[in-house]
Amino acid sequence: MTPEEVKLALTELADETAKKSLTVVAMGHATAVAGIAAALPAPDAKAIIDHVIGMLTEARDAIGDMK
Numbered sequence: 001m002t003p004e005e006v007k008l009a010l011t012e013l014a015d016e017t018a019k020k021s022l023t024v025v026a027m028g029h030a031t032a033v034a035g036i037a038a039a040l041p042a043p044d045a046k047a048i049i050d051h052v053i054g055m056l057t058e059a060r061d062a063i064g065d066m067k
Contacts, residue, residue, distance in 0.1 A: 022063065026056050 001009070033052045037045035 022060075026060075029056065 030052065033049060037048050040048065
């Protein structure tokens with residue numbers, strides 16, 4: 001492989017790893033929030049979950065804009 005091919009392959013691997021890592025982190029946060037929300041009254045829990053989903057969506061969009 002040429003140095004350019006190696007660089008391209010490593011870049012693709014790093015991009016895929018970053019995407020999967022972000023997915024795992026987002027799912028972990030969502031699980032934690034769901035666990036906390038389970039102990040709250042339904043309207044409060046829904047408000048918290050909606051807020052967290054909004055924050056995660058904004059973070060995903062910001063990461064997409066950085067690429």
